[in-house]
Amino acid sequence: MLAMLVLGGLAGCLDNDPLPGGGDTFIAMQADFAEFSTWSNTDVAQQDTGHVAGDRTVYVNALPAADATSFPVGTMIVKTIDWSGGTDIHAMVKRGGDYNPDGALGWEWFELTLSGDTPVIKWRGEAPPAGEQYQQIPGMSQDSGVTVTGDCNTCHGAEAGANDYVHTIPL
Numbered sequence: 001m002l003a004m005l006v007l008g009g010l011a012g013c014l015d016n017d018p019l020p021g022g023g024d025t026f027i028a029m030q031a032d033f034a035e036f037s038t039w040s041n042t043d044v045a046q047q048d049t050g051h052v053a054g055d056r057t058v059y060v061n062a063l064p065a066a067d068a069t070s071f072p073v074g075t076m077i078v079k080t081i082d083w084s085g086g087t088d089i090h091a092m093v094k095r096g097g098d099y100n101p102d103g104a105l106g107w108e109w110f111e112l113t114l115s116g117d118t119p120v121i122k123w124r125g126e127a128p129p130a131g132e133q134y135q136q137i138p139g140m141s142q143d144s145g146v147t148v149t150g151d152c153n154t155c156h157g158a159e160a161g162a163n164d165y166v167h168t169i170p171l
């Protein structure tokens with residue numbers, strides 16, 4: 001009985017887990033991105049020349065545990081690229097369950113824009129909307145000779161599939 005009480009106490013402590021949701025699935029709302037610029041963040045080098053050059057910063061709402069083999073449900077990762085055309089903001093959120101079964105399993109993709117300082121969801125889903133690719137949005141490509149075929153799932157699966165589809169935060 002004592003052990004159960006102690007365990008119960010520990011479980012109570014875990015309620016303070018910074019990850020939102022706390023269940024098997026988490027559906028991010030626009031307000032969940034509101035404070036992303038205050039999250040743990042790091043400047044990252046550009047690893048891929050297939051899309052726009054610019055200063056990249058990756059923000060995460062909570063880093064995975066040291067022994068984690070995947071990112072827990074509720075993990076939100078935002079990447080900003082500052083370039084001559086402005087600031088592009090993309091995100092991936094661990095939604096969990098069987099979401100995105102044909103792509104980055106469990107992850108939902110986002111593009112955000114800023115309204116003043118407030119992040120606004122431009123689109124979300126298992127893939128970008130038709131006609132919109134990563135940095136290959138018509139009229140936005142810096143280099144018309146560069147084409148990226150596929151979508152978010154393609155690169156993240158091919159290059160980072162072994163790290164739960166995330167390039168810059170090692171598990």
Ligand code: HEC
Nearest residue numbers: 046047048050079090091092109134151152155166167168
């Ligand atoms: C051409 C390959 C490619 C495509 C397509 C791509 N990404 Fe990425 N993504 C990368 C690489 C490489 C990084 C690591 C940082 C960098 O080089 O920009 C990255 C990093 C990220 C990160 C930071 C977390 C991480 O994996 O390090 C997010 C969030 C992200 N991408 C979202 C998206 C979204 C949303 C889409 C689709 C609209 C997308 N990406 C499409 C290659 C790609």
